[in-house]
Amino acid sequence: MFNIDLFPQALKSDENGQTRSCLLKKTTMGESVTEQELWFAYPINLPMPADDDCDSYLLATLLPAMQLRAAIRVHGSVSHELLANLTELQYVWNKWLPERYFLIDIQVDRIRARDVQVEGAIAAFSGGVDAQFTAYRHATGRAGYATRDIKAGVFVHGFDIPLDDTEGFDSAVEIATKVLSDINVDLLPVKTNVRTLWSIDWEEYHAAAIASVLCGLKRYAGIGLIGSGDSYDVLLTPWGSHPITDPLLSGGNFRIIHDGAGFRRSEKLIILSNWSIGIRNLRVCWAGNKHDRNCGHCEKCVRTRLNLLLAGVDNPACFDTPIDSSLFRFMVLKSDAVRIDWYLIRQEMIETGKGLEWLPYIEKVLKRKSSPKLSGLLPFGSKRRMWVKKMLMRNK
Structure with a gap:
């Protein structure tokens, strides 16, 4: 002990x-x-x-x-x-x-016992779809009554960009600064060793780590926005960032808000398609050798390309080359969470009729085995497990 x-x-x-x-x-x-x-x-x-x-x-x-x-x-x-x-x-x-x-x-x-909360909000910002969506919809008033006065995006060195990659982080900061300045939002670069300090699953820990960084800015802004991953209809449980747990990372003078779960990623991208500089500079990749850009061929890059197709955005400038069938040839889905995202893309393509030419390749990827461990992310008896089981049966 x-x-x-x-x-x-x-x-x-x-x-x-x-x-x-x-x-x-x-x-x-x-x-x-x-x-x-x-x-x-x-x-x-x-x-x-x-x-x-x-x-x-x-x-x-x-x-x-x-x-x-x-x-x-x-x-x-x-x-x-x-x-x-x-x-x-x-x-x-x-x-x-x-x-x-x-x-x-x-x-x-x-x-x-009593803390004073200051005005304004900050948002975790990595340059990805969820972060861009949160920054864009609040800065442009698209969140309705829930719109927050967003003062800055907070870009953390030490999370998806390792602390020893100074060049990559500096370049990513330069790009993110340009993107946010277009909507009159500042960028605050922060460095921390919180990710390297512990031996813990990042998928479970990341929201707490983000909140620990944002909380240090409580005298600058009283609200911290964390962009959602899953939408409310397909919530992944357990997961590090979740509408149940994110608000529980709040204190008396700093409130954490889980933002954007009313939208799937393709729906977020439909809204972001109105923001050309944002789409041109999306940064979703953590598998490539250069951390300030997208490799274009890793699983997350390909998945984002497919979501962009569903949003009506073909071959955006954030990827150096057009999407092609070779990207699917050796694609293996390594987690249940990722596999579910691919099923959602498949389902949306069938429902909307968009991107149907890529459906055969998606089917092949989904049929490849990756030893999924359903008991953790898809608890026995859960609606989510039943939904995935139904999708698997259809795919046979």
């Missing part, structure tokens, strides 16, 4: 930026101690939380600690509302994956 102590450190600032950090001390029952530093590097001249404010650090630590069955002791302050939400979040993950996430105790030196 572990104990994890969080010791907030003083803010470090220089001409290159400002870094918030926390010392993590892991203690085993045998009293052996290991120390690690969790850090977030933000641009200069942005207002930062108080040094003892540990909301971000606790957000980053909770799920890994639950995996380790490690009690957490915070030697600083935490929002009372965040603690209440994280209590509920523990129950969610423990019910979803009881063999992996265990209920743990959290002790805090000082609980902040």
Whole structure:
């Protein structure tokens, strides 16, 4: 059994930026101690939380600690509302994956009962479909009464672009800055080691990691938007970013909103097709050698190409070459989540009559076995499992 102590450190600032950090001390029952530093590097001249404010650090630590069955002791302050939400979040993950996430105790030196929330919103921004859709629809007022005053997109170095790829990140930042400036939204580049600090499934952890970054900007904006992946009618459970769990990453002065789940990706792309600079600069790829652009032939690139076809966008400039049949020849779907996305594309093509020339290739890809583990992502008895089973039977 572990104990994890969080010791907030003083803010470090220089001409290159400002870094918030926390010392993590892991203690085993045998009293052996290991120390690690969790850090977030933000641009200069942005207002930062108080040094003892540990909301971000606790957000980053909770799920890994639950995996380790490690009690957490915070030697600083935490929002009372965040603690209440994280209590509920523990129950969610423990019910979803009881063999992996265990209920743990959290002790805090000082609980902040009342926090003041500032105006405005920020959005996690990677340049992908979900991030672009969230930024675009809020900046242009297309979210109706739910429209937020979006001040900036936050682009994180250390998530899909490794920390050692400075050149790739700088180039991606330059492109993203140009894209967001078209809708009068700033870009804030942030660096963090949160992804490399823990041995945890990124598909389950990514929203908590994103929230930990955004929360550090709570004195700049009081709302953080995380673009949805799945739409409400085909929600994937368990998954790291979800309309159930994302709001539970909120504290007293910083609210996380799961945004855009009323739209499937092809529907998002139909709206984004009105934003030419956005479509031209979509960045969806994490498999290519160059992290500032799309390789064009990995599974996610091909899947995005198909969604673009459904949206009426043929061979956009974000891909260097046109789509062709060779891209499907050796395509293997490596997870249940990805396989479901391909089934949805197949279903939409049949329903809309768009992209039907690619249907035979999609059918071949879907017939290739990839040892799916349905018990986790498609729980026995769930509507989603029944739907996928029906689709599989049709495909035989």
